[in-house]
Amino acid sequence: MQTNLLKCSLLMSVVVALCFSTASYAQLTTYQQQEWLHSPAASSHIGNLTGAARAAALPYRRYCVGCHGELGDGNGENAVWFATPMYAQPRNFQLAVFKCRSTPTGTLPTDQDLFDTIGRGMDRSNMPQWTPLSKQERADLVAWIKHYSPRWQTEKAGTPIQIPPEPEITPERVKAGQEVFAKMQCYKCHGVQGMANGPSASTLTDDLNQPIAAFNFTDGSRPKCGDTDRDIYRIFMTGLDGTPMPSFADNIKPDEAWDLVFYLRSLQPHNSFNAKEREIAKQLGLKPVNPNAPAQ
């Protein structure tokens, strides 16, 4: 009797262990996602807001499913009409690889990052700004997004990078920023004038092997992950995962990073952020970097 019980429990534990071990490898099923919908990971915390995935079932179906799809795999019925490189494919939430993060490359974004992306939308893509939705609805949608991928069950969001306070803009800083631009060879893709026409620009592909364009600083478009000075700082330090844009966190010091932000600003046409930078660049008479100059 006892041995039978023992055998039974052993068998059960093997079955349970098998179920758990295959969960993250096998193809995702709606069944698994249903399970994850009720897991602690299917919630979000943004400031004092708490989002619950289950509350977002209707808004997701109403506003998001058309592109991101029933299973969150980015294969909604509209997705086939997205023409790259101008219009990237909808994000696949099952892979949980996101462009706009405050966290290091290769880590999950914070709830705040996802919340910001929903509100900001993506310039030059089919992702609109979802500010008509209430903050609570957006927080719920963040939680909903997190129920699609097994990664949220086992991983935690990365630790956001530290951004020191923005220093005063000086001509020295703009000039130093150009040196960082040259040293990091940003021009390989973005071009010496930031016109997205560098030697490697035409060959860029994203992780779906779709052509993708480098950011053009000169045509007035806004960066996909935000257009404040802090956003630009964050973009090149964390990189945009899933795209060719790498993380420079190991290679640009925080102080130099601000210099680079100021220089990048000077490449943009006049906007509400860059009056000073443009003025300084003009006074300095900055010429585009010379890619053939001997390396120092």
Added chain:
Amino acid sequence: MKQQRNRGLAVILATLVLIGLGALMIGQKASAAGGGKISGTVKLDGTAPHMRGIDMSKDPFCDKAHASNPAHSENVVVGSGNGLENVVLYISEGLSAEAANAKPTQVPVFDQKNCVYTPHVLAMDVGQDFKVETSDATAHNIHPEPNPLTGNIPWNQSQPRGAPPVTKSWKTPEMIHVKCNIHPWMSGWFAVVKGPYATTDENGAYTIQNVPPGSYTVTAWQETYGTQTQKVTVAAGAAATADFTFKAK
């Protein structure tokens, strides 16, 4: 009286069995430390496909580095006697949990040199640290493309001139393609396997060291031709042989 003798016999038998088991365990430990090995050669049957030359003129540094020695793609690299280079060999079945989980302590290095990856294929154990370095005076970005659903998470790091090395490891076995977006011809592999492994040299020869005695399935993986398997039995401290032949497509 008879019962007593039986008891005596039982005690002697039990002692013998215990000693035997002990000897076996010690023997196994010794052989795991001393290690059997599996070696052999991997060959290509047929004519090696043409490896396309690489035009690096878009980057003056890369172009200059290969001025006298043009680079070719490395999907199939054939050496003397039709030996296949860059084939990864590993034990896909039969390893004890202990042997499979033993992690090597050395840190293999993946270098970006003259705008190609050296080595072209870097084999490593699950959880083993590896290092990405750059020897080039031009900027690279190191961009592995694993499937995040396997547990290996993709990342993308810049490697400008003089960048410090990046040390990383992978969570699960997977053949991970590596690329540099700045130099679209750059293509390499992280071959992540569980347990002892080896990579073939320019003559297609390999040796998997530190294989405990047992019966195994050895898998050979080549990036263009896929995988092949073979059953191999390794005796304690002895060398076993497994040769493979891939057919040219």
